Amino acid sequence: MKYCTNCGKQISLSATFCEHCGSRQLTARPPAPQQPEVTGRPLKLPSLPDVTFKAPQGSEILKIGLMVFLNVLWCGLGNVAIGDKNGWTYVLLNIPILIASFFTFFIPSIAFFFVCWFQGWQHIVSHRMPSFWERVRASEGK
Numbered sequence: 001m002k003y004c005t006n007c008g009k010q011i012s013l014s015a016t017f018c019e020h021c022g023s024r025q026l027t028a029r030p031p032a033p034q035q036p037e038v039t040g041r042p043l044k045l046p047s048l049p050d051v052t053f054k055a056p057q058g059s060e061i062l063k064i065g066l067m068v069f070l071n072v073l074w075c076g077l078g079n080v081a082i083g084d085k086n087g088w089t090y091v092l093l094n095i096p097i098l099i100a101s102f103f104t105f106f107i108p109s110i111a112f113f114f115v116c117w118f119q120g121w122q123h124i125v126s127h128r129m130p131s132f133w134e135r136v137r138a139s140e141g142k
C-alpha cells in the first residue's frame, strides 16, 4: 500500500490518481544508479629504468674498461662479463645489428656499442655498495 502525496490517505499501489482527493500521484521512481565516483587516484605510469649518473670510482673504472674492451670485440660480451642480466640479450641482438650495419655504414653497430656501454656503466654504478657515509645518512633518515 502507499499513501496519497496530497491528502495522505491510503490508496492502492497502482493508483495514478488519489481515490479520495483526485490529485495526481507522483510515481516514486527508483533513484538513478549513481555514477561510480571518480576518485582522484593518480595515474600510475610505468616506472622508468633507474638511471644513475654516478661517476665510476676505483675498481668500477677497471670494470668499465674491461666491459668496453670486450664490447669492442662483440657488443654485449662486456655486459655479460660484468654481470649485467641483459648481457646475453645484447650479445644476440648484436647479430642482426651487425648484419644491418653492413648496408648502413656501421651506424647501428656504433649506436648499439654506446647503448651497451651506457647500460653496462649504469649496471656497475647502480650495484655499488653504499659508502660508509651513505649508510650513516640512510640510518639517520629512518
Ligand SMILES: [Zn+2]
Binding pocket: 004, 005, 006, 007, 008, 009, 018, 019, 020, 021, 022, 023
Ligand atoms: Zn488524496
